[in-house]
Amino acid sequence: MADVLPFSEITYLFKEFEHTAWRLETRREYASDRNGDNWKRWQAGERLGFDPRHPWHANVRAQVEAGKRFQRVRIVDDPPTEGQRFLLATARSNITAGEDIRVLPRAEAERLGLPDFDFWLFDSRILARFHFSDDGTTLGVELTEEPSDVLRACQVRDVAWHRGFPADDLAWLM
Template structure:
């Protein structure tokens, strides 16, 4: 049974937004309690005494909420959570996808960026958008040359963090190689109820969700083709893409004087 309160609340158990059928952004909504096999349900509290009287085996700690059947049909998990895998296990997907590779980036910084050679150049105020192709850019050129699409939406704070400024500067080089990178203010992403985690979506079929530690280092990825997870990612993609701004234009907005 899905209940509104988990049986155990010891320690820090962050919530991962799964999805909502609300157009107003309030409720009903489903969340995954990370690190557990439990789902938290947000909905209207049931107060009708006639309905409550028919419930069986009710504990004092339990509460009951009402949600539409469509919410559970669309988002309720149907498969066991995938195991954490090293990112190297999915590298082949960036060459073998057939149509689209789409990324949502939500973090305020990435350890991999801070460790890259371009980071010190960025801190020194140098141009990091030009230069010789990396293995990543070479693959982007190869795949987009075949008619495939590399696309991203990056969530950006106001004002941007140092890590986000780095991505805005380096992203212009990715765009030149063939990626379509767009940006979305964090306040807008939150209003649209976009997921708060990073993922790649390949051909609207394979979802690769990232796991990070507190130092922004990638711990691994969760890979799934579960239809409910993939559908939620597709809906997030379509929403984010509709509202996001191309990188070149977004950079002008960020750097224009107030």
């Protein structure tokens, strides 16, 4: 296994990619969500929206305005877990920032043989695979440009993207 880096050491990739940043999200919940202020606000019934001052939203907007794409597919259980319901509730703000988010039911992802780990794929050439603890805490990220790993990630992206439903179209839940 390659070195596992702190996530903070790869954040430059979210600004320096040339064309596309693509994410596969597979976890049922993330500690970073559960421990954040937005989680508490969401649990209190507050509707969370786009915030142009939020660093993620500001960067996504800037990159999209520069002609780049942010895309992700979230694998979701039926019924969605509490963590997945939170992500669905916050998807609109990321979409407003400029992300294109799709959702894929877990049963379909398993049928398609998609991996059970999260990753970002930058420009179809750099793979950033996440490592998590059992409670969903990010332990770090493994970066690779190994052609066979990147090719597999590209194949996963293509399958997941084409089978996913737009996140704001909740008809997939029915």
